[in-house]
Amino acid sequence: MSAKILTGVHYMLGDHACAEGAIAAGCRFFAGYPITPSTEIAEWISLRFPKFGGVFIQMEDELASMAAIIGASCGGLKSMTATSGPGMSLMLENIGLAVMLEVPCVIVNVQRGAPSTGLPTLVGQGDIMQAKWGSHGDYEIVAYAPASCQEMFDLTIQAFNTAEIYRIPVIILTDEAVGHLREKVVIPDESEIEIVNRKKPNVSPEGYLPYLPDEDLVPRMALAGEGYFVHMTGLTHDERGYPNITAEAHERLVRRLLDKIQKNKDKIIKYEEVQTDDAEILLISYGITARSSLKAVQLLRKEGIKAGLFRLITIWPFPYEKIEELSRKVSLIVVPEINSGQVRGEVLKALKSDLSVLGVNKLGGDLITPQEIVEKIKEFLKIRV
Amino acid sequence: MEVQVKKEVKHRLSRWIREERWPHIWCSGCGLGIAMSSMLYAFEELNLDPKEIAIVSGIGCTGRVAGYVKVDSYHTTHGRPIPFAIGLKIAKPEMKVIVFSGDGDIIAIGGNHFIHAARRNFDLICICVNNFNYGMTGGQFGPTTPYKAKTTTTPYGNFEYPFNLPYLAASAGATFVARWTCLHAYHLRQSIKKALQRKGFSFIEIISPCPTGFGRPNKIGEGLDEMKYYKEKSIIKNGIDPKDAELSLMGGNIVVGEFVDINKPSYLEILMENNERIRREEK
Numbered sequence: 287m288s289a290k291i292l293t294g295v296h297y298m299l300g301d302h303a304c305a306e307g308a309i310a311a312g313c314r315f316f317a318g319y320p321i322t323p324s325t326e327i328a329e330w331i332s333l334r335f336p337k338f339g340g341v342f343i344q345m346e347d348e349l350a351s352m353a354a355i356i357g358a359s360c361g362g363l364k365s366m367t368a369t370s371g372p373g374m375s376l377m378l379e380n381i382g383l384a385v386m387l388e389v390p391c392v393i394v395n396v397q398r399g400a401p402s403t404g405l406p407t408l409v410g411q412g413d414i415m416q417a418k419w420g421s422h423g424d425y426e427i428v429a430y431a432p433a434s435c436q437e438m439f440d441l442t443i444q445a446f447n448t449a450e451i452y453r454i455p456v457i458i459l460t461d462e463a464v465g466h467l468r469e470k471v472v473i474p475d476e477s478e479i480e481i482v483n484r485k486k487p488n489v490s491p492e493g494y495l496p497y498l499p500d501e502d503l504v505p506r507m508a509l510a511g512e513g514y515f516v517h518m519t520g521l522t523h524d525e526r527g528y529p530n531i532t533a534e535a536h537e538r539l540v541r542r543l544l545d546k547i548q549k550n551k552d553k554i555i556k557y558e559e560v561q562t563d564d565a566e567i568l569l570i571s572y573g574i575t576a577r578s579s580l581k582a583v584q585l586l587r588k589e590g591i592k593a594g595l596f597r598l599i600t601i602w603p604f605p606y607e608k609i610e611e612l613s614r615k616v617s618l619i620v621v622p623e624i625n626s627g628q629v630r631g632e633v634l635k636a637l638k639s640d641l642s643v644l645g646v647n648k649l650g651g652d653l654i655t656p657q658e659i660v661e662k663i664k665e666f667l668k669i670r671v
Numbered sequence: 672m673e674v675q676v677k678k679e680v681k682h683r684l685s686r687w688i689r690e691e692r693w694p695h696i697w698c699s700g701c702g703l704g705i706a707m708s709s710m711l712y713a714f715e716e717l718n719l720d721p722k723e724i725a726i727v728s729g730i731g732c733t734g735r736v737a738g739y740v741k742v743d744s745y746h747t748t749h750g751r752p753i754p755f756a757i758g759l760k761i762a763k764p765e766m767k768v769i770v771f772s773g774d775g776d777i778i779a780i781g782g783n784h785f786i787h788a789a790r791r792n793f794d795l796i797c798i799c800v801n802n803f804n805y806g807m808t809g810g811q812f813g814p815t816t817p818y819k820a821k822t823t824t825t826p827y828g829n830f831e832y833p834f835n836l837p838y839l840a841a842s843a844g845a846t847f848v849a850r851w852t853c854l855h856a857y858h859l860r861q862s863i864k865k866a867l868q869r870k871g872f873s874f875i876e877i878i879s880p881c882p883t884g885f886g887r888p889n890k891i892g893e894g895l896d897e898m899k900y901y902k903e904k905s906i907i908k909n910g911i912d913p914k915d916a917e918l919s920l921m922g923g924n925i926v927v928g929e930f931v932d933i934n935k936p937s938y939l940e941i942l943m944e945n946n947e948r949i950r951r952e953e954k
Contacts, residue, residue: 289953296897315761317754336949341761341942346787350754353747356725357755360745363764383748510743511763513722517689519746528692529746572893 291339294480298471300324300456300464303435304394305334306471307442308366310479314340315363317354319347319373322332322406323462324396327368330507335542348376351609355372355391356384356548360518362509364446368394370462372403372415375421375431377643381455382421386519387542388486388505390449392442394458396465397573399651408651409462411573412625418456418602424540429457431572437468441599446657447482452546453504459601461576461624463653487514493524497539503546547603556599557608567663570609572598576624582622586663593663595650598629604630606636609667613637620663622646623652641671684930687711687721689741696735700886700894703851706800707736708878709856710771713863714842725768727756729776732808732881732905733800736766736771750780753788756795764939767796774801774815777835778910790869793938797845798863800834802881803920810884815921819944821888822945837913840874843930848913848931849875855927862929871937878918878925891920899926 291310298306298314305327308316316331321594332342341363345351348369355365357474369377384391395414400575401404426446430441442458449456485506487494488582492512499505508514521529522536524548560580561570567586571579576597586593596612613619619641621630630645646662648654680689681784688711697703703845714724721742728751730736737744743766747755752770772775777785777799788795805811812822812829815836819828837848847866851859859953866873880886880897891897900920908916909928916926 289950315758317758337953338947339946339950341762341946343757345754345757346783347749350757350784350787353686353751353754354758354761355747356747357758357760358762359758360743361759361766362760362903363758377841379748380751383751387745456912509763509765510759511722515721515746517746520748521746528689608805 288654291473293473293475295639296471296473298435300435300438300460301345301396302330302547302640303438303457303461304368304442305330306473307439308392309334309338309340310473310476310641311440311446312481313364313366313446315355315358315365315427316342316367317345317351317358318369319345319351321370321373321666323398323465324368324370324394326465327394327396330532342493344379348373349360349380352377352380352393353494356387356389358425359389359391360510360652364390364393364450366392367398370396370398370498371400371410374413374416378420382425383609385421386520387428388432388453388507389455390453391455392445392449392458393455394460397459397461399649405494405651407462409574409653410625410651411623412576412626413459414601414628417459419456419533424544425583426544427457427602428452428454428547428600429459430556431598431601432458432460432464432598433573433576434464435467435471438464439471439473443479448478449652450482451485451504452548452550453507461573468510477540491515491622497523497525498525499542499546503542503549513538551603553606554600555603555608557605558597558599560595560597562594562596565592565615567591567593567618569593569595569620569622569659570593570598570629571622572601578654578656578659579622582659585656585660590627601629604636609633609636610638613639613641616641618663618666619643620659622659624654636653680797684711685706685787687714687741688848690738694746694852695739697732699882700880700882700933701732702881702894703732703736703800705853705856706877706879709859710769710798710863711740712860713867716860717864717867719767719867723766724786725759725763725766727752727759727768727770727773729781731773731776731805733771733773734776751777752776753781753784753795753797753921755787757788757793760794764794769796769798771798772800774799774803775805775813778836779814785885786839786843787843789840789874790871792844792846792935793872794872796863796866796873797875798877800877800879801836802879802885804881804885806881806884809867810888819921820885822885835918836876836914837874837930840915841913844872845874845931846871846933846935849874849929850876850878850916850926850927852878852901852905852925854898854905858907858927865932870940871935889920
């Protein structure tokens, strides 16, 4: 293909940066259903894909979109869909299928105020738990939370690579504010972008077991049409991919699906620390709210209060151990988020002490301002004193 | 003493079967064996390479077909084999992608995908085995269950009107539409062969006995009794308007045949043409 990614410096919408990141990552199939505030991803893809030989298809609903990207990935195309809360709810059954079949794909959830139709054009961060627990059964998921347009580009590439490495669906769990933000995005030369592809079988079709994992717990993936005659089923299956609904087979399969993420979590988990070295108050935040939290840290520091920021880049797997370690050095943890306290609950799970974890929460579809965080902290400290 | 060596005789279709999965789970008298073998005979007679075929199924008794055929095969979620197959076919346009699933799967929960795949004239072969009930789940009614028929969730008789599937497919835009019963194995095979050699959306309905879930409560009897019914009551009417394709298991006729076979550019043909034009204009 003669088409090129947009190497250079751009002033770019977050959703567009995500779409361009997908193109740079090698994504060549997008199936989606329009939903605010994610539609600009589909629009950008529909404009750009034909030039790359990629296929954009607007499906009849989100259930179809999710099924289609799994099918396309089984045929070897790197595949993605983008949606928001209500659409995500519809995709969950087939996200479970992607987990069970071990098919790499990427799902973008540009979060808005919820539940139900909620606040279509306004920001929310209430799908944190849904991303991890939304589909039925036990499974592990990887979800990234970009906080800038640059990260919309970078983490989308990362999401595709992670999906390919572990043969999993990866979620980009962003929010309306980041999706609709317009800011500087630097797109490197194509040659500087690291692309990872799924492992292919290294044995003949006769000796190939589609679900026999390597040491890293990830099986090698044969594509449709390569003569391996794979059978993939959402039923509990053995190493041949054949249904086996015994307790032993289920334990073996589901344990491996959990372990391939849990045992590799140190390689997967990403975060950013700002002035945590000497911090007495630790802010833990993500997505657009992490930017308010960063400003709040600066405001608090100006007043002589030693605050620091721990920014989650992966929401899942959750960095429990790291947070526990940081908690030992601080006297207060503050978790600002645009929901009623979903990540705060995970932080509480991480702690071994009874350290206070103050939630700064908002449900109205508005951003949390730095001042609001500072005020909430001051108020809390006064009460404590 | 004479030693008798038993010579293993392979079935003509054995290369298409995952023999290690035998025996299958289907009840005796079920029509799925005929439905599946008709497809396999079609592969064999066209001398297809197993590498060029993929089968996608949903849930239920018919959904198990994917697991028995030795090609790339995908047993997906309930109602979603069509969109899964759409993704797969776009990734592998050179393959023949077949959706092989039941009436509950394709027409009830997956009905939306069915009409939209037909509307797009998407390049798929969609084979729907219609046994008028949800067999594996225990014989509940569905959108093809005949009026007044008894099922485990219509104990007083079904009072909903059923779909006429060929009419639905044709009006949504399918370019090849056929209906056969399991008795019409030869005709069915010819229709599948035709579908395998054309582009666009091909829909084949196969009327199949389900003695366990449907035959018993409706006093149709065993699978063989239902086949006798097909023999007595089916009429071949090729080329008729599918809206006139009567279907009754309650004393009326079963109209079978190839109802629609028209030429219209398929989804993939238009897609490729569009993409080429866009890239040409770019230069």
